Amino acid sequence: MLKSDPKVPLALTEAERKLIVEDLEYVEDNYASVIRGTPADQPVRFTVDDWKGLGDWIAAEANQGRDKRLKKELDRLHARIRNSGAQF
Secondary structure (H helix, E strand, O other), X not given: OOOOOOEEEXXXXXXXXXXHHHHXXXXXXXXXXXXXXXXXXXXXXXXXXXHHHHHHHHXXXXXXXXXXXHHHXXXXXXXXXXXXXXXX
């Protein structure tokens, strides 16, 4: 993870950042560390592979979750990542 490949920026809202670093039950620490370390006024930057990996974590949790509100938010975030410049 976190290869030296070119990084793709994606502006995440404060709510989206919180969703990833606090609300996801399972997410690799490296993703959360990068998000926490990126100032709120700057886009988060990952390689395409890293965005795909994070998107996979988000989709998996959305599919297994019982909280409909959280599932909806995770699905929306997954779609944003999938439709961003990180085409996979």
